[in-house]
Amino acid sequence: MSDNWNWECPYCGKSQVVTRPQSIWRVADLRINGQKEGPLAAEIIAIGCSNTECLKTTIKVSICEATYPSPAVCVIDSDKKPLVDMYLLPFSSAKPQPDYIPEPIREDYYEACKIRDLSPKASATLIRRCLQGMIRDFAGIKKNTLNGEITALKEAITNGTADRSITPESVEAIDHIRTIGNIGAHMEKDINTIIDVEPNEAEVLINVTEMLFDEWYGARHKRAQRLAQVMQIADDKKQQKAIPSPS
Structure with missing residues:
Protein backbone atom coordinates (compact mmCIF):
# COMPACT_ATOMS: atom_id res chain seq x y z
CA MET A 1 0.00 0.00 0.00
CA SER A 2 1.30 3.47 -0.91
CA ASP A 3 2.07 6.08 1.73
CA ASN A 4 -0.61 8.49 0.46
CA TRP A 5 -3.78 7.90 -1.53
CA ASN A 6 -7.03 9.66 -2.40
CA TRP A 7 -10.08 8.59 -0.41
CA GLU A 8 -13.65 9.67 0.27
CA CYS A 9 -15.00 9.27 3.78
CA PRO A 10 -18.18 7.12 3.76
CA TYR A 11 -19.56 9.06 6.74
CA CYS A 12 -19.23 12.69 5.64
CA GLY A 13 -18.45 12.26 1.93
CA LYS A 14 -15.38 14.53 2.09
CA SER A 15 -12.59 13.74 -0.37
CA GLN A 16 -9.13 13.78 1.18
CA VAL A 17 -5.60 12.46 0.91
CA VAL A 18 -4.93 9.69 3.44
CA THR A 19 -1.46 9.69 4.99
CA ARG A 20 0.24 7.06 7.13
CA PRO A 21 -0.61 8.76 10.47
CA GLN A 22 -4.29 8.56 9.52
CA SER A 23 -4.29 4.89 8.60
CA ILE A 24 -3.34 1.43 9.84
CA TRP A 25 -2.77 -1.58 7.59
CA ARG A 26 -2.28 -5.03 9.08
CA VAL A 27 -2.10 -8.59 7.73
CA ALA A 28 -2.94 -11.42 10.13
CA ASP A 29 -1.72 -15.01 9.67
CA LEU A 30 -4.72 -17.36 9.44
CA ARG A 31 -2.91 -20.56 8.48
CA ILE A 32 -4.47 -23.75 9.81
CA ASN A 33 -2.91 -26.98 8.61
CA GLY A 34 -4.92 -29.20 6.29
CA GLN A 35 -7.87 -26.87 5.69
CA LYS A 36 -9.71 -27.03 2.35
CA GLU A 37 -9.29 -23.29 1.63
CA GLY A 38 -5.53 -23.52 1.87
CA PRO A 39 -3.39 -20.84 3.55
CA LEU A 40 -5.43 -17.76 4.42
CA ALA A 41 -4.69 -14.26 5.67
CA ALA A 42 -6.78 -11.38 6.98
CA GLU A 43 -6.09 -7.91 5.63
CA ILE A 44 -7.34 -5.14 7.90
CA ILE A 45 -7.37 -1.47 6.92
CA ALA A 46 -8.41 1.32 9.32
CA ILE A 47 -8.66 4.94 8.18
CA GLY A 48 -9.40 8.00 10.29
CA CYS A 49 -11.27 10.86 8.62
CA SER A 50 -9.34 14.14 8.77
CA ASN A 51 -12.46 16.30 8.50
CA THR A 52 -12.70 18.01 11.92
CA GLU A 53 -16.50 17.90 11.72
CA CYS A 54 -16.41 14.10 11.29
CA LEU A 55 -13.26 12.39 12.65
CA LYS A 56 -14.87 8.94 12.35
CA THR A 57 -13.03 5.68 11.73
CA THR A 58 -13.55 3.38 8.76
CA ILE A 59 -12.49 -0.28 9.11
CA LYS A 60 -12.46 -2.82 6.29
CA VAL A 61 -11.50 -6.50 6.57
CA SER A 62 -10.73 -8.97 3.79
CA ILE A 63 -10.12 -12.71 4.13
CA CYS A 64 -7.85 -13.74 1.26
CA GLU A 65 -5.93 -16.70 -0.07
CA ALA A 66 -2.24 -16.24 0.62
CA THR A 67 1.20 -17.77 0.35
CA TYR A 68 3.91 -17.80 2.98
CA PRO A 69 7.41 -17.79 1.44
CA SER A 70 8.81 -17.86 4.96
CA PRO A 71 7.26 -18.13 8.44
CA ALA A 72 7.37 -14.34 8.89
CA VAL A 73 6.34 -13.30 5.36
CA CYS A 74 2.77 -13.34 4.01
CA VAL A 75 1.88 -12.58 0.38
CA ILE A 76 -1.82 -12.06 -0.37
CA ASP A 77 -2.93 -13.40 -3.75
CA SER A 78 -4.41 -10.21 -5.26
CA ASP A 79 -5.43 -12.04 -8.45
CA LYS A 80 -8.05 -14.05 -6.57
CA LYS A 81 -11.33 -12.71 -5.22
CA PRO A 82 -11.33 -12.42 -1.40
CA LEU A 83 -13.44 -14.99 0.43
CA VAL A 84 -14.80 -12.13 2.55
CA ASP A 85 -14.52 -8.44 1.73
CA MET A 86 -16.60 -6.16 3.94
CA TYR A 87 -16.70 -3.01 6.03
CA LEU A 88 -16.98 -3.35 9.79
CA LEU A 89 -17.24 0.42 10.29
CA PRO A 90 -19.44 1.83 8.97
CA PHE A 91 -21.45 -1.37 8.61
CA SER A 92 -23.47 0.23 5.83
CA SER A 93 -22.42 2.56 3.02
CA ALA A 94 -25.83 4.26 3.09
CA LYS A 95 -25.91 8.05 3.07
CA PRO A 96 -28.49 9.73 5.32
CA GLN A 97 -31.51 10.69 3.23
CA PRO A 98 -33.88 13.59 3.99
CA ASP A 99 -37.39 13.16 5.34
CA TYR A 100 -38.99 14.52 2.16
CA ILE A 101 -38.18 11.13 0.59
CA PRO A 102 -40.92 8.69 1.74
Missing part, protein backbone atom coordinates in the same frame (compact mmCIF):
# COMPACT_ATOMS: atom_id res chain seq x y z
CA GLU A 103 -39.85 6.39 4.58
CA PRO A 104 -40.57 3.05 2.79
CA ILE A 105 -38.31 4.13 -0.09
CA ARG A 106 -35.56 5.20 2.31
CA GLU A 107 -35.82 1.93 4.23
CA ASP A 108 -35.39 -0.16 1.06
CA TYR A 109 -32.36 1.96 0.15
CA TYR A 110 -30.78 1.57 3.61
CA GLU A 111 -31.32 -2.19 3.59
CA ALA A 112 -29.86 -2.50 0.08
CA CYS A 113 -26.74 -0.71 1.28
CA LYS A 114 -26.42 -2.95 4.35
CA ILE A 115 -26.43 -6.18 2.35
CA ARG A 116 -24.48 -4.93 -0.67
CA ASP A 117 -21.42 -7.05 0.11
CA LEU A 118 -23.19 -9.95 1.85
CA SER A 119 -25.79 -10.48 -0.90
CA PRO A 120 -25.35 -8.23 -3.96
CA LYS A 121 -28.18 -10.01 -5.78
CA ALA A 122 -30.63 -9.26 -2.96
CA SER A 123 -29.30 -5.70 -2.78
CA ALA A 124 -30.04 -5.20 -6.49
CA THR A 125 -33.56 -6.56 -5.95
CA LEU A 126 -34.18 -4.06 -3.14
CA ILE A 127 -32.90 -1.21 -5.30
CA ARG A 128 -35.31 -2.33 -8.01
CA ARG A 129 -38.15 -2.16 -5.49
CA CYS A 130 -36.91 1.21 -4.24
CA LEU A 131 -37.04 2.68 -7.75
CA GLN A 132 -40.49 1.23 -8.35
CA GLY A 133 -41.62 3.03 -5.22
CA MET A 134 -40.12 6.25 -6.57
CA ILE A 135 -42.06 5.96 -9.83
CA ARG A 136 -45.30 5.32 -7.96
CA ASP A 137 -44.78 8.12 -5.44
CA PHE A 138 -42.96 10.82 -7.41
CA ALA A 139 -44.46 10.27 -10.87
CA GLY A 140 -47.84 9.01 -9.65
CA ILE A 141 -47.76 6.03 -12.01
CA LYS A 142 -49.06 2.67 -10.76
CA LYS A 143 -49.29 -0.38 -13.00
CA ASN A 144 -49.29 -4.13 -12.43
CA THR A 145 -45.58 -4.42 -13.26
CA LEU A 146 -42.50 -2.23 -13.05
CA ASN A 147 -42.02 -2.71 -16.78
CA GLY A 148 -45.50 -1.27 -17.38
CA GLU A 149 -44.75 1.66 -15.08
CA ILE A 150 -41.51 2.44 -16.90
CA THR A 151 -43.33 2.34 -20.25
CA ALA A 152 -45.96 4.74 -18.92
CA LEU A 153 -43.25 7.04 -17.55
CA LYS A 154 -41.53 7.14 -20.94
CA GLU A 155 -44.86 8.09 -22.52
CA ALA A 156 -45.34 10.85 -19.93
CA ILE A 157 -41.93 12.29 -20.82
CA THR A 158 -42.79 12.20 -24.52
CA ASN A 159 -46.17 13.87 -23.87
CA GLY A 160 -44.62 16.51 -21.63
CA THR A 161 -46.71 15.51 -18.60
CA ALA A 162 -43.85 14.16 -16.47
CA ASP A 163 -42.15 16.23 -13.78
CA ARG A 164 -39.32 18.31 -15.21
CA SER A 165 -36.83 16.49 -12.94
CA ILE A 166 -37.42 13.19 -14.74
CA THR A 167 -35.15 12.84 -17.78
CA PRO A 168 -35.17 10.17 -20.50
CA GLU A 169 -31.67 9.16 -19.37
CA SER A 170 -32.81 8.54 -15.80
CA VAL A 171 -35.72 6.38 -16.98
CA GLU A 172 -33.38 4.34 -19.19
CA ALA A 173 -31.14 3.81 -16.15
CA ILE A 174 -34.15 2.62 -14.14
CA ASP A 175 -35.06 0.20 -16.91
CA HIS A 176 -31.55 -1.28 -16.84
CA ILE A 177 -31.72 -1.57 -13.04
CA ARG A 178 -35.06 -3.36 -13.44
CA THR A 179 -33.44 -6.06 -15.59
CA ILE A 180 -30.55 -6.45 -13.13
CA GLY A 181 -32.92 -6.57 -10.15
CA ASN A 182 -34.95 -9.24 -11.91
CA ILE A 183 -31.96 -11.58 -11.50
CA GLY A 184 -32.69 -11.72 -7.79
CA ALA A 185 -36.47 -11.37 -8.04
CA HIS A 186 -37.14 -14.13 -10.57
CA MET A 187 -35.72 -17.60 -11.17
CA GLU A 188 -34.29 -18.26 -14.64
CA LYS A 189 -36.31 -20.66 -16.82
CA ASP A 190 -33.29 -22.95 -16.80
CA ILE A 191 -32.58 -23.35 -13.09
CA ASN A 192 -29.03 -24.42 -13.91
CA THR A 193 -28.36 -20.96 -15.35
CA ILE A 194 -26.79 -18.92 -12.57
CA ILE A 195 -26.25 -15.20 -13.10
CA ASP A 196 -24.57 -13.42 -10.22
CA VAL A 197 -24.48 -9.74 -9.30
CA GLU A 198 -21.10 -8.59 -7.97
CA PRO A 199 -20.75 -6.19 -5.00
CA ASN A 200 -19.23 -3.49 -7.22
CA GLU A 201 -22.20 -3.84 -9.60
CA ALA A 202 -24.66 -3.48 -6.72
CA GLU A 203 -22.71 -0.40 -5.65
CA VAL A 204 -23.26 1.17 -9.09
CA LEU A 205 -27.02 0.62 -8.74
CA ILE A 206 -26.96 2.23 -5.29
CA ASN A 207 -25.02 5.22 -6.64
CA VAL A 208 -27.57 5.72 -9.43
CA THR A 209 -30.39 5.58 -6.88
CA GLU A 210 -28.68 8.25 -4.77
CA MET A 211 -28.34 10.39 -7.90
CA LEU A 212 -32.07 10.01 -8.64
CA PHE A 213 -32.94 10.89 -5.04
CA ASP A 214 -31.14 14.18 -5.60
CA GLU A 215 -32.39 14.81 -9.14
CA TRP A 216 -36.03 13.99 -8.38
CA TYR A 217 -36.84 14.66 -4.74
CA GLY A 218 -33.96 17.02 -4.04
CA ALA A 219 -34.62 19.26 -7.06
CA ARG A 220 -38.36 19.41 -6.30
CA HIS A 221 -37.67 20.28 -2.66
CA LYS A 222 -35.27 23.07 -3.66
CA ARG A 223 -37.81 24.49 -6.12
CA ALA A 224 -40.46 24.49 -3.42
CA GLN A 225 -38.09 26.26 -1.02
CA ARG A 226 -37.23 28.96 -3.56
CA LEU A 227 -40.90 29.55 -4.40
CA ALA A 228 -41.74 29.73 -0.69
CA GLN A 229 -39.01 32.34 -0.23
CA VAL A 230 -40.45 34.45 -3.06
CA MET A 231 -43.94 34.21 -1.57
CA GLN A 232 -42.59 35.20 1.84
CA ILE A 233 -40.84 38.23 0.38
CA ALA A 234 -44.05 39.23 -1.44
CA ASP A 235 -46.09 38.88 1.78
CA ASP A 236 -43.56 40.97 3.69
CA LYS A 237 -43.79 43.73 1.08
CA LYS A 238 -47.61 43.69 1.27
CA GLN A 239 -47.45 44.07 5.03
CA GLN A 240 -45.00 46.94 4.69
CA LYS A 241 -47.40 48.69 2.29
CA ALA A 242 -50.27 48.21 4.73
CA ILE A 243 -48.42 50.06 7.49
CA PRO A 244 -49.49 53.72 7.48
CA SER A 245 -46.75 56.22 6.78
CA PRO A 246 -45.79 58.37 9.76
CA SER A 247 -47.51 61.73 9.58
Whole structure:
Protein backbone atom coordinates (compact mmCIF):
# COMPACT_ATOMS: atom_id res chain seq x y z
CA MET A 1 0.00 0.00 0.00
CA SER A 2 1.30 3.47 -0.91
CA ASP A 3 2.07 6.08 1.73
CA ASN A 4 -0.61 8.49 0.46
CA TRP A 5 -3.78 7.90 -1.53
CA ASN A 6 -7.03 9.66 -2.40
CA TRP A 7 -10.08 8.59 -0.41
CA GLU A 8 -13.65 9.67 0.27
CA CYS A 9 -15.00 9.27 3.78
CA PRO A 10 -18.18 7.12 3.76
CA TYR A 11 -19.56 9.06 6.74
CA CYS A 12 -19.23 12.69 5.64
CA GLY A 13 -18.45 12.26 1.93
CA LYS A 14 -15.38 14.53 2.09
CA SER A 15 -12.59 13.74 -0.37
CA GLN A 16 -9.13 13.78 1.18
CA VAL A 17 -5.60 12.46 0.91
CA VAL A 18 -4.93 9.69 3.44
CA THR A 19 -1.46 9.69 4.99
CA ARG A 20 0.24 7.06 7.13
CA PRO A 21 -0.61 8.76 10.47
CA GLN A 22 -4.29 8.56 9.52
CA SER A 23 -4.29 4.89 8.60
CA ILE A 24 -3.34 1.43 9.84
CA TRP A 25 -2.77 -1.58 7.59
CA ARG A 26 -2.28 -5.03 9.08
CA VAL A 27 -2.10 -8.59 7.73
CA ALA A 28 -2.94 -11.42 10.13
CA ASP A 29 -1.72 -15.01 9.67
CA LEU A 30 -4.72 -17.36 9.44
CA ARG A 31 -2.91 -20.56 8.48
CA ILE A 32 -4.47 -23.75 9.81
CA ASN A 33 -2.91 -26.98 8.61
CA GLY A 34 -4.92 -29.20 6.29
CA GLN A 35 -7.87 -26.87 5.69
CA LYS A 36 -9.71 -27.03 2.35
CA GLU A 37 -9.29 -23.29 1.63
CA GLY A 38 -5.53 -23.52 1.87
CA PRO A 39 -3.39 -20.84 3.55
CA LEU A 40 -5.43 -17.76 4.42
CA ALA A 41 -4.69 -14.26 5.67
CA ALA A 42 -6.78 -11.38 6.98
CA GLU A 43 -6.09 -7.91 5.63
CA ILE A 44 -7.34 -5.14 7.90
CA ILE A 45 -7.37 -1.47 6.92
CA ALA A 46 -8.41 1.32 9.32
CA ILE A 47 -8.66 4.94 8.18
CA GLY A 48 -9.40 8.00 10.29
CA CYS A 49 -11.27 10.86 8.62
CA SER A 50 -9.34 14.14 8.77
CA ASN A 51 -12.46 16.30 8.50
CA THR A 52 -12.70 18.01 11.92
CA GLU A 53 -16.50 17.90 11.72
CA CYS A 54 -16.41 14.10 11.29
CA LEU A 55 -13.26 12.39 12.65
CA LYS A 56 -14.87 8.94 12.35
CA THR A 57 -13.03 5.68 11.73
CA THR A 58 -13.55 3.38 8.76
CA ILE A 59 -12.49 -0.28 9.11
CA LYS A 60 -12.46 -2.82 6.29
CA VAL A 61 -11.50 -6.50 6.57
CA SER A 62 -10.73 -8.97 3.79
CA ILE A 63 -10.12 -12.71 4.13
CA CYS A 64 -7.85 -13.74 1.26
CA GLU A 65 -5.93 -16.70 -0.07
CA ALA A 66 -2.24 -16.24 0.62
CA THR A 67 1.20 -17.77 0.35
CA TYR A 68 3.91 -17.80 2.98
CA PRO A 69 7.41 -17.79 1.44
CA SER A 70 8.81 -17.86 4.96
CA PRO A 71 7.26 -18.13 8.44
CA ALA A 72 7.37 -14.34 8.89
CA VAL A 73 6.34 -13.30 5.36
CA CYS A 74 2.77 -13.34 4.01
CA VAL A 75 1.88 -12.58 0.38
CA ILE A 76 -1.82 -12.06 -0.37
CA ASP A 77 -2.93 -13.40 -3.75
CA SER A 78 -4.41 -10.21 -5.26
CA ASP A 79 -5.43 -12.04 -8.45
CA LYS A 80 -8.05 -14.05 -6.57
CA LYS A 81 -11.33 -12.71 -5.22
CA PRO A 82 -11.33 -12.42 -1.40
CA LEU A 83 -13.44 -14.99 0.43
CA VAL A 84 -14.80 -12.13 2.55
CA ASP A 85 -14.52 -8.44 1.73
CA MET A 86 -16.60 -6.16 3.94
CA TYR A 87 -16.70 -3.01 6.03
CA LEU A 88 -16.98 -3.35 9.79
CA LEU A 89 -17.24 0.42 10.29
CA PRO A 90 -19.44 1.83 8.97
CA PHE A 91 -21.45 -1.37 8.61
CA SER A 92 -23.47 0.23 5.83
CA SER A 93 -22.42 2.56 3.02
CA ALA A 94 -25.83 4.26 3.09
CA LYS A 95 -25.91 8.05 3.07
CA PRO A 96 -28.49 9.73 5.32
CA GLN A 97 -31.51 10.69 3.23
CA PRO A 98 -33.88 13.59 3.99
CA ASP A 99 -37.39 13.16 5.34
CA TYR A 100 -38.99 14.52 2.16
CA ILE A 101 -38.18 11.13 0.59
CA PRO A 102 -40.92 8.69 1.74
CA GLU A 103 -39.85 6.39 4.58
CA PRO A 104 -40.57 3.05 2.79
CA ILE A 105 -38.31 4.13 -0.09
CA ARG A 106 -35.56 5.20 2.31
CA GLU A 107 -35.82 1.93 4.23
CA ASP A 108 -35.39 -0.16 1.06
CA TYR A 109 -32.36 1.96 0.15
CA TYR A 110 -30.78 1.57 3.61
CA GLU A 111 -31.32 -2.19 3.59
CA ALA A 112 -29.86 -2.50 0.08
CA CYS A 113 -26.74 -0.71 1.28
CA LYS A 114 -26.42 -2.95 4.35
CA ILE A 115 -26.43 -6.18 2.35
CA ARG A 116 -24.48 -4.93 -0.67
CA ASP A 117 -21.42 -7.05 0.11
CA LEU A 118 -23.19 -9.95 1.85
CA SER A 119 -25.79 -10.48 -0.90
CA PRO A 120 -25.35 -8.23 -3.96
CA LYS A 121 -28.18 -10.01 -5.78
CA ALA A 122 -30.63 -9.26 -2.96
CA SER A 123 -29.30 -5.70 -2.78
CA ALA A 124 -30.04 -5.20 -6.49
CA THR A 125 -33.56 -6.56 -5.95
CA LEU A 126 -34.18 -4.06 -3.14
CA ILE A 127 -32.90 -1.21 -5.30
CA ARG A 128 -35.31 -2.33 -8.01
CA ARG A 129 -38.15 -2.16 -5.49
CA CYS A 130 -36.91 1.21 -4.24
CA LEU A 131 -37.04 2.68 -7.75
CA GLN A 132 -40.49 1.23 -8.35
CA GLY A 133 -41.62 3.03 -5.22
CA MET A 134 -40.12 6.25 -6.57
CA ILE A 135 -42.06 5.96 -9.83
CA ARG A 136 -45.30 5.32 -7.96
CA ASP A 137 -44.78 8.12 -5.44
CA PHE A 138 -42.96 10.82 -7.41
CA ALA A 139 -44.46 10.27 -10.87
CA GLY A 140 -47.84 9.01 -9.65
CA ILE A 141 -47.76 6.03 -12.01
CA LYS A 142 -49.06 2.67 -10.76
CA LYS A 143 -49.29 -0.38 -13.00
CA ASN A 144 -49.29 -4.13 -12.43
CA THR A 145 -45.58 -4.42 -13.26
CA LEU A 146 -42.50 -2.23 -13.05
CA ASN A 147 -42.02 -2.71 -16.78
CA GLY A 148 -45.50 -1.27 -17.38
CA GLU A 149 -44.75 1.66 -15.08
CA ILE A 150 -41.51 2.44 -16.90
CA THR A 151 -43.33 2.34 -20.25
CA ALA A 152 -45.96 4.74 -18.92
CA LEU A 153 -43.25 7.04 -17.55
CA LYS A 154 -41.53 7.14 -20.94
CA GLU A 155 -44.86 8.09 -22.52
CA ALA A 156 -45.34 10.85 -19.93
CA ILE A 157 -41.93 12.29 -20.82
CA THR A 158 -42.79 12.20 -24.52
CA ASN A 159 -46.17 13.87 -23.87
CA GLY A 160 -44.62 16.51 -21.63
CA THR A 161 -46.71 15.51 -18.60
CA ALA A 162 -43.85 14.16 -16.47
CA ASP A 163 -42.15 16.23 -13.78
CA ARG A 164 -39.32 18.31 -15.21
CA SER A 165 -36.83 16.49 -12.94
CA ILE A 166 -37.42 13.19 -14.74
CA THR A 167 -35.15 12.84 -17.78
CA PRO A 168 -35.17 10.17 -20.50
CA GLU A 169 -31.67 9.16 -19.37
CA SER A 170 -32.81 8.54 -15.80
CA VAL A 171 -35.72 6.38 -16.98
CA GLU A 172 -33.38 4.34 -19.19
CA ALA A 173 -31.14 3.81 -16.15
CA ILE A 174 -34.15 2.62 -14.14
CA ASP A 175 -35.06 0.20 -16.91
CA HIS A 176 -31.55 -1.28 -16.84
CA ILE A 177 -31.72 -1.57 -13.04
CA ARG A 178 -35.06 -3.36 -13.44
CA THR A 179 -33.44 -6.06 -15.59
CA ILE A 180 -30.55 -6.45 -13.13
CA GLY A 181 -32.92 -6.57 -10.15
CA ASN A 182 -34.95 -9.24 -11.91
CA ILE A 183 -31.96 -11.58 -11.50
CA GLY A 184 -32.69 -11.72 -7.79
CA ALA A 185 -36.47 -11.37 -8.04
CA HIS A 186 -37.14 -14.13 -10.57
CA MET A 187 -35.72 -17.60 -11.17
CA GLU A 188 -34.29 -18.26 -14.64
CA LYS A 189 -36.31 -20.66 -16.82
CA ASP A 190 -33.29 -22.95 -16.80
CA ILE A 191 -32.58 -23.35 -13.09
CA ASN A 192 -29.03 -24.42 -13.91
CA THR A 193 -28.36 -20.96 -15.35
CA ILE A 194 -26.79 -18.92 -12.57
CA ILE A 195 -26.25 -15.20 -13.10
CA ASP A 196 -24.57 -13.42 -10.22
CA VAL A 197 -24.48 -9.74 -9.30
CA GLU A 198 -21.10 -8.59 -7.97
CA PRO A 199 -20.75 -6.19 -5.00
CA ASN A 200 -19.23 -3.49 -7.22
CA GLU A 201 -22.20 -3.84 -9.60
CA ALA A 202 -24.66 -3.48 -6.72
CA GLU A 203 -22.71 -0.40 -5.65
CA VAL A 204 -23.26 1.17 -9.09
CA LEU A 205 -27.02 0.62 -8.74
CA ILE A 206 -26.96 2.23 -5.29
CA ASN A 207 -25.02 5.22 -6.64
CA VAL A 208 -27.57 5.72 -9.43
CA THR A 209 -30.39 5.58 -6.88
CA GLU A 210 -28.68 8.25 -4.77
CA MET A 211 -28.34 10.39 -7.90
CA LEU A 212 -32.07 10.01 -8.64
CA PHE A 213 -32.94 10.89 -5.04
CA ASP A 214 -31.14 14.18 -5.60
CA GLU A 215 -32.39 14.81 -9.14
CA TRP A 216 -36.03 13.99 -8.38
CA TYR A 217 -36.84 14.66 -4.74
CA GLY A 218 -33.96 17.02 -4.04
CA ALA A 219 -34.62 19.26 -7.06
CA ARG A 220 -38.36 19.41 -6.30
CA HIS A 221 -37.67 20.28 -2.66
CA LYS A 222 -35.27 23.07 -3.66
CA ARG A 223 -37.81 24.49 -6.12
CA ALA A 224 -40.46 24.49 -3.42
CA GLN A 225 -38.09 26.26 -1.02
CA ARG A 226 -37.23 28.96 -3.56
CA LEU A 227 -40.90 29.55 -4.40
CA ALA A 228 -41.74 29.73 -0.69
CA GLN A 229 -39.01 32.34 -0.23
CA VAL A 230 -40.45 34.45 -3.06
CA MET A 231 -43.94 34.21 -1.57
CA GLN A 232 -42.59 35.20 1.84
CA ILE A 233 -40.84 38.23 0.38
CA ALA A 234 -44.05 39.23 -1.44
CA ASP A 235 -46.09 38.88 1.78
CA ASP A 236 -43.56 40.97 3.69
CA LYS A 237 -43.79 43.73 1.08
CA LYS A 238 -47.61 43.69 1.27
CA GLN A 239 -47.45 44.07 5.03
CA GLN A 240 -45.00 46.94 4.69
CA LYS A 241 -47.40 48.69 2.29
CA ALA A 242 -50.27 48.21 4.73
CA ILE A 243 -48.42 50.06 7.49
CA PRO A 244 -49.49 53.72 7.48
CA SER A 245 -46.75 56.22 6.78
CA PRO A 246 -45.79 58.37 9.76
CA SER A 247 -47.51 61.73 9.58
